Amino acid sequence: MATRSLLTVPLLTTVAAAAVAWSVLGPAAALAFVALALLEIAMAADSSVPMAGIAGRLHSPARRLFLSLGIVAGVLAMRLLLPPAAVAVGDATDPASSVGEAVFEPGSFSAHLAEVRPGLAAFGAAFIWLVFAEYLFNTDRTSRRSWLGRLEARLARVARPRVWSLVTAGAGVALTATLVGADRGWAPGGVLPVVLGGAVGIGAYLGSKQLAAWSLHGRTGTDTASIGVGRGAWRIHVHASTVVFERGLVVFMLFEILDGVYSLSGSGVSGTDGLGAVEQAAVAVAAIGVGAVFLARLTSRLDEAAGLRRLRYLKAGAAYVLGVLSVLLWTSLLLPIPGVVVGWFGSVVIGLALATSLPWRAWWRRARRGLTGRARTARG
Known part of the structure; x- marks a missing residue:
């Protein structure tokens, strides 16, 4: 599948949705949607590498489900439902009220999300570090x-x-x-969310791994070719769901916490200021959907082409993206992280991994042999 065909569905969806937004909500909504959708597509390119690595370890029926519905549903659920859930837990409010506030009162919702952000960032940093540590310490x-x-x-x-x-x-x-406590005079309101968030993040990771191990019948390693057969076939789908949760959480943290971009609203994007709350929510949901579809297609393409086996350092690059993200999340509890850092660090790391994976020496040797052969032919 060529790059052109890979982009066909998400780009056609973007154009069609932009046309609908233009006719129903006006040009401001259409322009805001295009800007959001392009950003979602660009960020999906980074997430596709680790997703493909996981897909290659799944049994065939679960792989198909993961590459189609699983990725799209997981990303949508994490991006759209986790922010209201976090606010509901942090403020001890009704989840339905948090969802309503996110849609109809985005300003108030953003303020409430900022209040629970330290705990969320600590949770995400600990969880994502443990996912990165699987590669760093080669647990498999x-x-x-x-x-x-x-x-x-x-x-x-x-x-x-x-x-x-x-x-x-x-x-x-x-x-x-410790650093947060020293910076804020050891106020309980500053230290406690960091400690509790980190502890819950570690617990959530261990719970996810325990569920995955149970779904694999307690087998060690990541080879799932012999499971998911017969009456226990549904267990492999449980395993796939733990993977969707992990990657969905990573994508959520990348977008929602570090750069503070759009939970259920498109605030912060040029063109959304003139839109109502419901219109902003509709634009953001549609853009997230486009990004999720592109992520699923790109991951499927990498899996079909065995890209992670051919490009041997791509998996390492994807792992280090997670490591840097976890460090940035911890750092963001002390210092503001510029959006440009968040927007480009993953692309730089993945680009370096790709560049070092390419067979430059083999290409150079073939080029030299070709030049030598042509020179001999010319002399003859």
Whole structure:
């Protein structure tokens, strides 16, 4: 499948939805939708690499479900439902009221979301660090070539990698809580959300892994080819759902927490200021849907082409994107993170991983042989 065909569905959907928005809501809504949709498509390109790595480990029926409905539904659910859920839990309010406030009173909802943001950021940082630590400490003990040299190779061979993962995550929570406490005079309202958020993030990760292990009948490793057969076939779909949760949480944190862009509204994007709350929500939901569809198609393309096997360092790059994201989340509890950093760090890391994966030496040797052959022909 060529790049042109890969982009056909999301681009046609974008054009059609923009035309509908123009005719129903006006040019401001159409322009805002296009801007949001293009941003969603660009950010989906980063997320597709780790998604493809997970898809390659799933049994065939679950892989098809994951690559089609699973990714789209997971991203939509995490992006649209997690912010109101976080506000409802943090403020001890009715979830339905939080959803209504997100749609009809985006300004008030943004203020409430900012109040619970420290706990959310601490939760996401701890959870995402543990996902990254699976690669860093090679918890699956897979054979691989280190991308960053000897230090990475040594970390991949440590004894008890899961213990190291938990220890480093706990150290990150403790260090961040200490720095936040020192910065804010050890006020309980400043330290407690960081500690509780980090603890809940570690607990959620362990719960997700426990559910995944149960769905795999307690097998070790990531080979799922022999499961999901017969009466227990539904278990592999439970495993796939844990993957969707992990990646959906990563995408949510990337968009909603670090750069503060649109929960259920399109505030912050040029052209949305003249729209009502419901119109902004409709534009944002449609743009998120387009990004989710593109993510599913791009992930499927990488899986079909075995891109992660051919480009050996792409998986490493995707893992380090998660590591940097978790560090940025912890840092954002102390310092504001510029949006440009969030918008480009993933693309830079993935680009470096792609560049180092390409067979430059083989291409150079073939080019030299070709030049030598032509020179000999010319002399003859």
